[in-house]
Amino acid sequence: MQKAGLKVLVISDTHGLLRPEVLALVEQAGAVVHAGDVGKPEVLDALREAAPGELSVIRGNVDRVAPLNTLPETLLVELGGVWIYLIHDLNQLDLVPEVAGIRVVISGHTHQQRVAERGGVLYLNPGSVGPRRFRLPVTCAWLQLEAGQVRAEPVTLEV
Template sequence: MKVLVISDTHGLLRPEVVALAHSADAILHAGDVGKPEILDTLREAMPGEVHAIRGNVDRTAPLKALPETLLLELGGVWIYLLHDLTQLDRNQLNLVPEVAGMQVVISGHTHQPKLEGRGGVLYLNPGSVGPRRFRLPVACAWLHLKGDQITAEPVTLEV
């Protein structure tokens, strides 16, 4: 299973992201969608599932109805989405991913791509595909799920 992981569109859906969406089996959006049309366009671009959570900028309807966090199973892999990883790091969510059986934690918010393993859990921040912030790259990631094999492939977009 090939999952496109994006975050922090902030109302801007780049054509490069839509092109990637055509190759995805599923899309995960880690918050700060910005405009509901973003999710509509992603759903139209690919036949699979689009899952999204709300970020700190998603304060008005219908985006404020998105869940704050999401636990889902894709391809036999348990994935947890939240926008701001500091909530988890500060234990504000009363959750320990490795104890709960999660294999992947996906977050956004910082606009900075990051990939690391901790306690047997893959932590992925795809970066931001929305408006460029400071000198950070415009980035997303592929998550490849094949049985017990979980790999992440960072993608920097040339824009």
């Protein structure tokens, strides 16, 4: 189903911590994507409760116990008329996105925010909104989808 002007909140690596600042953003989103390392089932419960739109979640390398271990390792979703591929660790990418008709690849794992475009594909790692790791900032991203166009807006949270 195509929606005009869809605003997607992209998060990753919560590692069991769902900050109030993130929940406030969830409430503003038309859809939410979590790129793995959820950490605790309660994080998914809170996201499902707060998210006004679609919630897409994949399993990360720390999601080893039930029910998190039943999450898919990868996921192909259509949001706002755009095909988006979710994979936790970009180094394990198992397809050629531009050949598969994928416009956006979302990953996590590194806890480092990154936005890059190659071959007409937007690669987005929102960073981590979970416990602070080393001196890395707490980050996520907005993904704006409109009329088949995509734009990533990195967000650094003040926590």
